[in-house]
Amino acid sequence: MRQQGQRGTCRLAEVEVPSMQESSPIPELRHRQLQQLITGLDDGVVLVGFDRVILWANERALALHGVKHLDELGSTIEEYRKRFQLTYRNKQPVHREDFPIERAMKGETPRAVTIEVSPVHQPDNPWTHTIRCFVIYDEAGDPEYMVLVIDDETGRFEAEDRFESAFNANPAPALICRLSDLRYVRVNRGFLEMTGFSRDDVVGRSAVELDVFAGSADRDAAVRNLHEGRTVPQTEADLRVANGAGKRVIVAGQPIEISDERCMLFTFADLEPRRRAERALEASEERFAKAFGLSPVASWIWDAADFRFIEANTALVRLTGYAKEQIVGRTPLDLRLWADPLEQRKLGALLEGEGSISGADIRIRVRDGSPVDCLLSAETIDLDGRKCVLCVMQDITERKRSEAELMTAIETVMSETSWFSRTIVEKLAALRSATQHAPSAAGTECLTEKELGVLKLVCEGLSDAEIAERLRLSRHTVRNHLSSVFRKIGVKRRGAAMVWARERGVAGSAAQ
Known part of the structure; x- marks a missing residue:
């Protein structure tokens, strides 16, 4: 049972070995090489005879088993196995014939083995030991005893277990590829959920079979970094998934070591949700652009900072007489669009205070200088991180002219009722009421003091705007009061409200 390469020249000489148990059954430790091995290592050392008797152990070996005296290990290997539970890291028991000592006694070259060791009465907190076995020969070349060298791997494997738990629990998709053969050795749930693969579909496959860099513009550089074990910067790729389709991802690689093996940790970000959101946004923007452009109501978008036109639709072009190229990039002041140059300042104050404008009466001048009465509504919006204003404007010039002409005629006729009989006066009153969709018999007592003041003005x-200035109210509040007045007296237009008020003797200035 000789082992070439492990033999040493053993000259009998009495030497003193530190940390030697006083009960050591070895007659004399004569090997200087053995003394140097024991004193130069922090590992545990156990000497075992070929009769399986435990001859001696250093203090480190005892500590790694949680005992203080040699006899607590057991006098023989059989007693040792009765006192300590030995399992592999997968919790399978270490069979007797697989223990390094048994292999050495058969003349085999035992390999290092990593096992978990715990007292049989405390199996829940094992130590993790890597055990190597050496045969010591005497000067005649005959095997004399065996040496077990024990490395404490508990801390390292606990750290790896923590990494394994974190890796598996991490929702971010991840893979681990072993660099020695470029095969995947770990996959987490996030990757399986993203791709639809099972664990068996991934673990054991090569980086060629499951190419994580497919479709990347930097594929050659990424593959080169993988082979050289260097960091792979983030790159976009088309990852093939379980149903055969491609999924756009961002992949990056980071070199790591797992169980003394060099590996590459790949992490992924799924770009599909972002791409779906981008496509939905593009479709939404396309629908808005079509609706905006085809709207029969004049519409445009201002930059909120200076009221510069960002976009204008065809209806605005028709209303103003300016070409779109003449509008976009300029302001209403540049175009001299306002009949009142202070109009823009008033609109800006309303937007600043209320954030929106609803049905504001304004007058503009179109390209040929003609005045146009309009109702303008506006709402502040965010456009690509830029504060803007979306505006719509309705031409009410004809409507206001018709209302004004009707009111003038009625007022003129009724200014002197003595020329008419009672029947004619009643018909005129009925004609005035015809401007109301739902005539109301209510009197002024249904209105609040503020509402009555607004109606007088x-x-x-x-x-x-003038009412708001006179009463020191916001235009939004004036509009609210008018809406309430219209609802209470059953009208929908200012002209009808004026007729209703005149019929009931409402006149004079409102309170300041």
């Missing part, structure tokens, strides 16, 4: 012909 309407009868004086003031606009919302």
Whole structure:
């Protein structure tokens, strides 16, 4: 039972070995090489005879078993196995014939083995030992005893277990590829859920079979870094998934060591949700652009900072007489669009205070200088991180002219009722009421003091802006009061409200 390469020249000489148990049955430790081995290592050392008797152990070996005296290990290997539970890291028991000592006694060259060791009465907190076995020969070349060298791997494997738990629990998809043969040795749940693969579909496959760099613009550089064990920077790739389709991902690689093996940790970010969101956004923007462009109501988008036109639709072009190229990039002041140059400042104050404008009466001048009465509504929006204003404007010039002409005629006729009989006066009153969709018999007592004040100013012909200035209210509040007045008296237009008010003797200036 000789082992070439492990033999040493053994000259009998009495030497003192540190940490020697006083009960050591070895007659004399004569090997200087053995003394140097024991004193130069922090590992545990156990000497075992070929009769399986445990001859001696250093203090480190005892500590690695949680005992203080040699006899607590057991006098023989058989007693040792009765006192300590030996399992592989997969929790399978270490059979007697697989223990390094048994292999050495058969003349085999025992390989290092990593096992978990725990007292049989405390199996839940094992130590992790890597055990190597050497045969010591005497000077005649005959095997004399065996040496077990024990490395404490508990801390390292606990750290690896923590990494394994974190790796598996991490929702971010990840793979681990062994660099020695470029095969995948770990896969987490995140990767399996993203691709639809099972664990058996991935673990054991090569990096060629499951190419994580397919479709990458930097594929050659990424593959070169993988072969050289260097960091793989983030790159976009088309990862093939279980159903055969491609999934766009971002992949990056980081070199790591697992169980003393060099590996590459791949992490992934699924770009499909982002791509779906981008496609949905593009479709939404396309629908908005079509609706915006085809709307029969004049519409445009302003930059909120300076009211510069960002976009304008065809209806605005028709209304103003300016070409789109003349509008976009300029402001209403540049185009002299406002009949009142202060209009823009008033609109800006409303947007700043209220964030929106609803049905504001404004007058603009189109390209040929003609005045146009409009109702303008606006809402602040965010456009690619830029604060903007979406505006719509309806031309009400004809409507206002018709209302004004009707009111003038009625007021003129009724200014002197003495020329008419009671029947004619009643018909004129009925004609005035015809402007109301739902005539109301309510009196002024249904209105609040503020609402009555607003109505009086309407009868004086003031606009919302002028009423707001006169009463020191916001235009939004004036509009709310008018809406309430219209609802209470059953009208929908200012002209009808004026007729209703005149019929009931509402006149004079509102309170300041």
